[in-house]
Amino acid sequence: MQGSNWLNDYELSCAFQHLEFPILGTPINMAVTVALTQMENSQWWSADKIKEVQFKQLYQVITHAIHTVPHYKTIPLPKSPEELLNNWYDIPVLERGDIGGEGENLVSTKPPKGHGKITTQFTSGSTGQPIGVKNTELSRIFWRAFTTRDHIWHQRDPKWKLGHIRVAKKGQAEYPGTKGMGWGSLKGKDALIKTGPIAGLNINATVEQHAEWLMRANPEFLITYPSIIQRLAEYCLKKGLRPTNLQQVETISEVMTDKVRALCHDAFGVKIVDLYSTRELGYLGLQCPENNHYHVQSEGVYLEVVDEEGKMCPPGLPGKILVTPLHNFAMPLIRYAVGDYGVMGQPCSCGRGLPVLKSILGRERNRLRKPDGSYRWIAISAKGYGELLSIAPIREYQIIQVSLNQLEINFAVEEDLSPEQCDKISDWAQNQLHFPGEIIVKSHRELERSSNGKLELFKSLID
Ligand SMILES: [Zn+2]
Structure with missing residues (x-):
C-alpha cells in the first residue's frame, strides 16, 4: 500500500x-x-x-x-x-x-x-x-x-x-x-x-x-x-x-x-x-x-x-x-x-x-450486579465525573460491590467528606450507576492497591 x-x-x-x-x-x-x-x-x-x-x-x-x-x-x-x-x-x-x-x-x-x-x-x-x-x-x-x-x-x-x-x-x-x-x-x-x-x-x-x-x-x-x-x-x-x-x-x-x-x-x-x-x-x-x-x-x-x-x-x-x-x-x-x-x-x-x-x-x-441478579456495565459519563469533582476534590475512587444489595464507594480525599457531601455523592452514585440498593460512601487518605500497584476501579466481592 x-x-x-x-x-x-x-x-x-x-x-x-x-x-x-x-x-x-x-x-x-x-x-x-x-x-x-x-x-x-x-x-x-x-x-x-x-x-x-x-x-x-x-x-x-x-x-x-x-x-x-x-x-x-x-x-x-x-x-x-x-x-x-x-x-x-x-x-x-x-x-x-x-x-x-x-x-x-x-x-x-x-x-x-x-x-x-x-x-x-x-x-x-x-x-x-x-x-x-x-x-x-x-x-x-x-x-x-x-x-x-x-x-x-x-x-x-x-x-x-x-x-x-x-x-x-x-x-x-x-x-x-x-x-x-x-x-x-x-x-x-x-x-x-x-x-x-x-x-x-x-x-x-x-x-x-x-x-x-x-x-x-x-x-x-x-x-x-x-x-x-x-x-x-x-x-x-x-x-x-x-x-x-x-x-x-x-x-x-x-x-x-x-x-x-x-x-x-x-x-x-x-x-x-x-x-x-x-x-x-x-x-x-x-x-x-x-x-x-x-x-x-x-x-x-x-x-x-x-x-x-x-x-x-x-x-x-x-x-x-x-x-x-x-x-x-x-x-x-x-x-x-x-x-x-x-x-x-x-x-x-x-x-x-x-x-x-x-x-x-x-x-x-466493569460489570455491576443488580439486586435481581442482572448485570449492568458501569457507565459514568464525562459530565458525571465533572459533577463528582464539583461536589468534592476527589483524588481517587473505588466502587466495591459488597453484596447484591449493597455498594461501598471509597474516596481518597485530603479531608474527610462532610455528611452533606456524602449525601450528595450518594445521590450522584444512585443516578450514575442506576443501582437500586444501598450505597455507602467512605473517605480515606489513600486507597488500597492490588499487588501490581493498580487501583481497581471496581471490585466485586460476590462473584
Ligand atoms: Zn505492522
Missing part, C-alpha cells in the same frame, strides 16, 4: 457552495487532510527517524511546560532535543493520582493562542481517578487524522453502515436502538469524509436484544467491547443467527484475547480490529493492517513501556505504559502513567517504522 494516495479513495465533504471540483472542506478538515497526508509517509520512516522527529516535537512540549506549567518548573531546561533524549529518564513519572481533581498545577498559564479553543475532557480511565484534561483544537485535529488513518489501514468503505453497541446512560440508545446518518458526531460539511448510516444500541440491553438488533440493523461494520462481542458471538452461534452484511468488527476499551478473535471469526466469519485509545490522550495504538498487534501512533504520542525504575523494558517484557502527548500545550502531560501495562514487540513485518505494542494488559470495564 506504500505510496497510495488515500484522497483518491474517499469522498471529502465540501464546505463551499457551487464547488464540484476540486473539493475543499472546512479549514479544520483541510488541516486534518494535510496532517494525514504527511502521516501516510511518516508511518514508513525508519524507527530512528521517527524517534528523531518525536524528540524535536517533545523538546517543544517540554520547554513550553517548564516555562508555563507550575508542576514542571523544577525540571532542568534542556538545551536541545539531543540533550532532552540523553536526560529523558531524569523526568519523573506522572502518576494519575498526582494530578488530583482538575489538575490546576498542570495547566499552562500561557497556552499558545494559535492552538485554538481549549476544552476539558473528564474521565477516570480504567483506574478510578477522576480527572479533567484540557485539550486544544490542535490536538483535536490530530485526533481526527488518527480516526481516519484507522479507516484507511483497515480498508473500510465509508458507505458501510456502522453499528455501535456502546456505553450510554439509561434512557439513551435503549432497545430497539437509534438510527442516523454519518459515523461520527460531526455531520455534513463538518465531517472530513462522507460516511454512511449509523445504528446504535445501549450496552445494557440484554444479549437477546443485542442479537435481535444486530440481525435487524444488519451493519457492515460493528464497534463494541470485547466482552460484548464475546457474549453476542456465543449467543448467535448457539441460536444459529448470522448477520448477512457484517464485514468487520472493531473493539475498544478492554483486553482483547485470541479466544475472542477466534470466536468472532466462527460466529460471524469476520476479523476483529482492536483499538487502543483513551478519552484524555487520544489514539495510542492502532492494530496493524497485517498482524494482530498494535502500532504506536508516534505522530501523536511518545509511548514508553517501563520497569519499576522508570527505565525502558526490552521487547517481550511487560511494564507500565507511560504516554507523553506531543501536541497538548494547554495541559502538557509528560511521562504520564495511563494505568495500563503493556509489552513492546519486535519491528513489524508490514514494514512500518511505528513501534510495535505487542499486547496491552489490564484494561477493563
Whole structure:
C-alpha cells in the first residue's frame, strides 16, 4: 500500500457552495487532510527517524511546560532535543493520582493562542481517578487524522453502515436502538469524509436484544467491547443467527484475547480490529493492517513501556505504559502513567517504522450486579465525573460491590467528606450507576492497591 494516495479513495465533504471540483472542506478538515497526508509517509520512516522527529516535537512540549506549567518548573531546561533524549529518564513519572481533581498545577498559564479553543475532557480511565484534561483544537485535529488513518489501514468503505453497541446512560440508545446518518458526531460539511448510516444500541440491553438488533440493523461494520462481542458471538452461534452484511468488527476499551478473535471469526466469519485509545490522550495504538498487534501512533504520542525504575523494558517484557502527548500545550502531560501495562514487540513485518505494542494488559470495564441478579456495565459519563469533582476534590475512587444489595464507594480525599457531601455523592452514585440498593460512601487518605500497584476501579466481592 506504500505510496497510495488515500484522497483518491474517499469522498471529502465540501464546505463551499457551487464547488464540484476540486473539493475543499472546512479549514479544520483541510488541516486534518494535510496532517494525514504527511502521516501516510511518516508511518514508513525508519524507527530512528521517527524517534528523531518525536524528540524535536517533545523538546517543544517540554520547554513550553517548564516555562508555563507550575508542576514542571523544577525540571532542568534542556538545551536541545539531543540533550532532552540523553536526560529523558531524569523526568519523573506522572502518576494519575498526582494530578488530583482538575489538575490546576498542570495547566499552562500561557497556552499558545494559535492552538485554538481549549476544552476539558473528564474521565477516570480504567483506574478510578477522576480527572479533567484540557485539550486544544490542535490536538483535536490530530485526533481526527488518527480516526481516519484507522479507516484507511483497515480498508473500510465509508458507505458501510456502522453499528455501535456502546456505553450510554439509561434512557439513551435503549432497545430497539437509534438510527442516523454519518459515523461520527460531526455531520455534513463538518465531517472530513462522507460516511454512511449509523445504528446504535445501549450496552445494557440484554444479549437477546443485542442479537435481535444486530440481525435487524444488519451493519457492515460493528464497534463494541470485547466482552460484548464475546457474549453476542456465543449467543448467535448457539441460536444459529448470522448477520448477512457484517464485514468487520472493531473493539475498544478492554483486553482483547485470541479466544475472542477466534470466536468472532466462527460466529460471524469476520476479523476483529482492536483499538487502543483513551478519552484524555487520544489514539495510542492502532492494530496493524497485517498482524494482530498494535502500532504506536508516534505522530501523536511518545509511548514508553517501563520497569519499576522508570527505565525502558526490552521487547517481550511487560511494564507500565507511560504516554507523553506531543501536541497538548494547554495541559502538557509528560511521562504520564495511563494505568495500563503493556509489552513492546519486535519491528513489524508490514514494514512500518511505528513501534510495535505487542499486547496491552489490564484494561477493563466493569460489570455491576443488580439486586435481581442482572448485570449492568458501569457507565459514568464525562459530565458525571465533572459533577463528582464539583461536589468534592476527589483524588481517587473505588466502587466495591459488597453484596447484591449493597455498594461501598471509597474516596481518597485530603479531608474527610462532610455528611452533606456524602449525601450528595450518594445521590450522584444512585443516578450514575442506576443501582437500586444501598450505597455507602467512605473517605480515606489513600486507597488500597492490588499487588501490581493498580487501583481497581471496581471490585466485586460476590462473584
Ligand atoms: Zn505492522
